[in-house]
Amino acid sequence: MAQPEKRPIVGIVMGSRSDWETMSAARATLDELGIPCEVRVVSAHRMPDEMFEYASSAAARGFVAIIAGAGGAAHLPGMTAAKTLLPVIGVPVPSSRAG
Numbered sequence: 858m859a860q861p862e863k864r865p866i867v868g869i870v871m872g873s874r875s876d877w878e879t880m881s882a883a884r885a886t887l888d889e890l891g892i893p894c895e896v897r898v899v900s901a902h903r904m905p906d907e908m909f910e911y912a913s914s915a916a917a918r919g920f921v922a923i924i925a926g927a928g929g930a931a932h933l934p935g936m937t938a939a940k941t942l943l944p945v946i947g948v949p950v951p952s953s954r955a956g
Contacts, residue, residue, distance in 0.1 A: 865895035872927030901932040912940035928952040
């Protein structure tokens with residue numbers, strides 16, 4: 858008999874797919890610990906309405922924390938934290954831009 862799928866309790870969000878190289882470590886750690894999670898791309902700059910909705914609805918969906926990472930100006934963790942009372946762990950993602 859198949860095990861019922863567990864509801865995610867931690868959200869992992871990143872500003873773009875290119876951030877996955879860094880953020881995949883968070884997913885791997887949660888998997889090792891048996892903590893169900895959800896992974897999404899929600900850019901604070903390109904899709905702010907979706908990012909606000911994600912953050913503001915996270916507690917009601919049963920989340921207990923959000924791990925947010927983005928490169929560049931890295932607004933995603935702070936903007937996510939502004940829309941939820943859940944703990945938000947900010948992860949710096951190396952920028953691919955030369956500068």
